[in-house]
Amino acid sequence: MALRLTVFGATGGIGQEIVKQGLAAGHEVTAVVRDPARLTASGPGLEVFRADLTDPGTLRPAVAGRDVVLSGLGARSRKEAGVATRVTVPVLRAMEAERVRRLLVVSAAPVGPVPEGEPFLDRAVRAVISTVLKDIYADLGALEAELARSATDWTAVRPPKLTDGPLTGTYRTAVGGTPRSGRTISRADVAHAMLALAMDAATVRRGVGVAY
Template sequence: MRLTVFGATGGIGGEIVRQGLASGHHVTAVVRDPARLAATGDRLDVVRADLTDAEELRGAVAGRDAVLSGLGARRRAVARAGVATRLTVPVLRAMEAEGTRRLLVVSAAPLAPVVEREPFADRVAPALVGRVFKAVYDDLRALEAELARSATDWTSVRPPRLLDTPLTGTYRTAVGRNPRGARRIGRADVAHAMLTLIDDAGTVKEGVGVAY
């Protein structure tokens, strides 16, 4: 497949690029600073772009089978709140202009609906985290609202606490909610899940919880 990756120098985005290339995909990495991109390969194209300019991004998404985005705050900090929506909306506009449909983005577990029959800890923990980092999660809610209004076939992948651990390929997913007991997952496995979900029609226009 021909894939475009935004946030390609981040923890999840970088893993999407690396794993995508290893799986035989042709990957276009859109970055602000090419020097920060670790991956190399014959099937890798690097596009330097201002991520706030939809017109500038059109060439990077045209004719692609899917667009995957790891854009967002690099850490849960109020100072970074708003970055996910601000940087992803131009991607949406560029995709709509080019007729590129499939989009997968990173969101967060606290945005999943609360399921009353879930264990108490599973219902309370995400709510508490969401309150502590309210500005960041408000940004992600705004992002998911933009996705819902868009013409794309989007999937919002919602991990809990992120770890810098090696790829395992062993994790759980749940469409429309969080997996039971969702507490943590490695960035490499989030990237793996996003690549795996590209062809999963059951996740189109859905939030998908992912966790160990």
């Protein structure tokens, strides 16, 4: 079934993949960008929407009448901690104003629960990463709290370490949990998971762990 999609963060690693894979699947895709020159995807069904992400009013036309909104917005480094919540809240407000409900965002595995029976080494690695990147994960935790308070049918997709590996379509998912010993996943496969989960009612208002 062809869907009408809006993609925020469309020039980022995951966002570019969502746009490309969405177009390849025959969906209509609106790519919301600050700099259209950074968008490499093209083809029939693509609309490029240039917008200021801090103003919900300017975002309303980008989400109006859409079936699903997908966001790859987030911090690219520790210096950008706080950006995920700051730029996603206006998206929530625009969706609520336009009565658009379905939203998928990228969060991170450490925001989710520790897998039952996780080996000691994996727990130790998780603890170190969570300490080093605590500001980023605090931001994502705040984002998920904003989602929970919103009127949207959200899903927070929680990957571990992201890679630039190829699209495989083969990975594990855990609704409300975290795949055990899941250490990496490619950005392409995160995008694939988000598109696959878009119409999955079982993931509405839930976090979903994804990993190899």
